[in-house]
Amino acid sequence: MASAQVTGTTAQRPRARGGARAHGRARDWAEIQERMLVPLYQAVYERLEVGAATSLLGLGCRSGLSLLLAAERGAQVAGEELDTELRELAQGRRLRVSHPGHRDRSSGPFPRTAYSLVTLFELWQAPFLRPPGEPERSVALAARLALTGGQVVLAGWGPPERCESAVVLDVARRRAAPSSGCDPFALSTPGALEALLTGAGLRPAGGGRVNCPFAYPDLESAVRGMLSTGVYEAAIDDSGAALVEKELEEALHPFVQPDASVRMANLFRYVVAEKVR
Template structure:
């Protein structure tokens, strides 16, 4: 009986993961297009650019870079998202070191390494920035994105649900605005041996046709996974819906104004 129960739970988890991946690709990923385009325009991404996207999810940012003529490859640990990216004819790997350098050597470096979504969610931001630096050619760039100040992000109230409904012993995990304060990303850059090269703030509204789409889109981000595991998907969905009500418009659509920040850092040639 125990093995049947475990098997059933695994099937349910996989089905949920597939649904979340589809919701991300169909609803949520387009919300950050202004951020992607701002970085690509600032760095003049084009045919001479080799882009590596860390935590590229279903690959929209890579598609936009490829549309500018860049050579692109992605790294995405979640199999369902990786599968969707590959369906778009993108080269997306699960382990950049093992799959790009199977012989144990150093993987090839790129002229632009991006972390558009992953930096705010990873357990070790410093390790991610160091990896990005190692995977960048001398003279190349690392682009790091974070949420802007919470007072400039109307989604902040909804994100608090993720922290409140997670296991209270694990609440030190997800902190979306931990790197939003002055100097936070800059310290990561300096410790990774990179040189600051500017940055900017970009308005990225989260806009949905209705409440159901808003809830599905937000749950697809992975931000609420710990809360779902601890409090259950129904309770998390209910409280996310309640938190969205202040942003509900007369026509039934939902819109939240948000600001994202990007930081550019150069790998200095030796």
């Protein structure tokens, strides 16, 4: 069985204009950022009693830590990830992760054509929020890939006032053109996740809120971790990496602790829905 230990990779990160690292931040996600969401993954798996009877598909699974944690509980897991570097990192962890456009429908127990649990943990990421209509399409896909009687889980940020990272994420909004930016809190309003699920023909069946503090050993790691979310890519394209990184550091300064570490308290929310037909 694969281990949930975070490991490095030899994949190279492309360089952006001027030599700044504006794109290809897959390694920073895998080594710094994804572990911040472990409380969310574990809370969902505990609630749904994920184990040997579970067949799980992670849509937009990035470098695959959520899949590893499910596999450690005995689940049979597979994932889909659009980003090439993130997908290669997940595959380097011996996970079965494919490109969404090349869904494997081969015979055998895995990969399968339908799953007892489909997760969209990263619905707040830029690829799911841009272009308009993408959240609806992603949730509709999750519904199609769930077995009848199976479950779909959506997750996202809680209310901005309960998330200290909100002021840091606001840099992405301020430095992106209105037509190209995205709002990570677009789905944090009451009923937004439930509306996506019911619109896809699913029946919401409860959910929960989970504290996911973002903690980093130093300011540099915090900047790299936040940039790896993908939320800032439009801002970097529109305003330049140097300016975005400078403003990101300034926004993070209030959260620097006496030992130089950085810590932000955040609340995430998830909703579980059932596929009844």
